[in-house]
Amino acid sequence: MFKGIKNSLVTRVAPTGEHLAGLRGILRSRLGLFKNDRSVEQQHELTEDFVRVLAAWGIDDPEEIPGVIRVLRLRYLVFVLPIFVCGITAAVMQHFIAYLTLALISAPCLLGILTTSWRVSVLAKRRFLPFWRWLLHMPSQILS
Secondary structure (H helix, E strand, O other): OHHHHHHHHHHHHHHHHHHHHHHHHHHHHHHHHHOOOOOHHHHHHHHHOHHHHHHHOOOOOHHHHHHHHHHHHHHHHHHHHHHHHHHHHHHHHOOHHHHHHHHHHHHHHHHHHHHHHHHHHHHHHOOOOOHHHHHHHHHHHHHO
């Protein structure tokens, strides 16, 4: 009897495992595209040639920068609003699931806030600074 149940479960779960393996492969290939494969010379060229950065970000004309910064600042609402709603829900419900939801929603939203802040900083200063270097310099900018 238990062998039949076990076999039934295995046949139902097997496609899910294959699907998850396929998703894992897709995720790895996409992450591979985001990895920093630039040489030191290419990174230096990006730092020196701000027009190339603008072209990579889809900005054709440097005169569009103030408008792009305004739109990027509006994105903060998109990232802050879910954290705010989940925080209020967690405070009202005081249930584990609400806190778990807050934690799961907060992580990608905080990453979105950081990357948006980096892009606004790069565009406002009109000087490219790699994300990790910007993160390392951020505490000194806050304290000064």
